[in-house]
Amino acid sequence: MYRLESTLVVTFEHLTERRPQVSPEELLAGFRPSERFGEVSFETYRPDPQQPSQSAAVEALKKFAASMGQSPQGSGGFFSKLFGGGSKNPAAAQGVYLDGGFGVGKTHLLASLWHAADGPKAFGTFVEYTNLVGAMGFRNTVDALSKYKLVCIDEFELDDPGDTVLMSRLMRELSDAGVRLVATSNTLPGALGEGRFAAQDFKREIQVLADQFDVLRVDGEDYRHRGLEKAPNPVVPGTEEATVEEKFPANSRIAVDNFANVVEHLSQVHPSRYRQLVADLDGICWKNVEPITRQDIALRFVVLADRLYDRDLPIVSSGVPFDQVFTEEMMAGGYQKKYFRAVSRLTALAREAATGERA
Structure with a gap:
């Protein structure tokens, strides 16, 4: 040896x-970008000049991060959004959904937003949040995350109806508490365009929360190649x-x-x-x-x-x-x-x- x-x-x-x-405090402390995205920023994201939506997404998320210390324009929480509609300006939106194919840098952008925004804040995958609820219980999870300004949900999934309903309910209660929400989708390698988890699927599954999310398209080819x-x-x-x-x-x-x-x-x-x-x-x-x-x-x-x-x-x-x-x-x-x-x-x-x- x-x-x-x-x-x-x-x-x-x-x-x-x-x-x-692991204590609840230690679990919550782990809700931050992994080592792979520990030091990323909007400046380290390299937009494809052939895909203007990538640069547009960066600018929109910068504005969203800058707005974190402000109340969303025209928003009095979940019920006012339900009856009054919402702004289409991501800086004023209660939530943002990054819609794009596999390998276009959505996680990089989400982590960059987390780094740029004021805290307290949480960053985790869809599965990590469902596991958190399993470990802490639904009400304790809501109580803990309601104290945050921003909750980022990477790789939102639809393959388990029970988990999707659970996350929709969690997001609704966090939104009621004034927490800003940002999500990306989980897509199948090689399925760019065809059968892609797209914005309409996301909005359908989160039901009445949908109007609170502005959609940012992130077009482009998979930099990791397909398949x-x-x-x-x-x-x-x-x-x-x-x-x-x-x-x-x-x-x-x-x-x-x-x-x-x-x-x-x-x-x-x-x-x-x-x-x-x-x-x-x-x-x-x-x-x-x-x-x-x-x-x-x-x-x-x-x-x-x-x-x-x-x-x-x-x-x-x-x-x-x-x-x-x-x-x-x-x-x-x-x-x-x-x-x-x-x-x-x-x-x-x-x-x-x-x-x-x-x-």
Whole structure:
């Protein structure tokens, strides 16, 4: 395990031995942009000159951020919007929906808004907010988030009707409390234009809240390219630790586990704690990756994949490649957007471990 150039060693740990206990305050403190978007700004966003809607979205969101210290023009809260209509000026809107295809920089723009706006404020994915409600309870979540000026919801999803109704209710109560809301959509890689989660879908699902949201289009091509790239070949079984020692710097902390044990362990840890489950690690090593056949386990694994991607943790693995970790039925079913996203992110992290290039 020792390297010739250093007396420092790679430290191996086990995810299956981690059982994080997280207070409500710690959960709420985690609602901020991940490390990937920890220092982005409107200035670091690079609008495509061929897509004027991108520059227009930047300017509109700058105005929205500047208006955070003001009461929305013409708005007395939810019920006044219901009966009086709302302004079409995003700076005066109670909420904004960023409508665009996969890979046009909506999360970058949302994180830039969060950084630019006055707090207190929260930033999380749709799934993180539903998990927060599961961990804290609906009323406690409303009470906590009602104290915020801004709530950003990334990757709004429609594939679970119960969660969609829950989030619509949460957003309505936050809006009643004067909280400004901004959301982006979750879209399927390769589905730009065709079958895209678009503004009309979003507005239909949030029902009477729809009039409070101004839509900002963010047109453009997917900078990450469409579809899923082929996952890199897994390492030879029995060489996992040696590969980690070769690929990772000395003094790295790597969680090495049998894959089946990891997915079983996820059922014992609430998804709201997955961020803490992978805290302080530098990488992941999974032995004998195999297809997941149960939907409940697969959906938990998707949340873990998101948290690994947020932390930018490279993955060394043996077994099947990550483009085979979900069954064909899952990849074609109602939760396909989640599974496509997970495969794309896991593949990027596996490629980062293999090449050393950031995902």
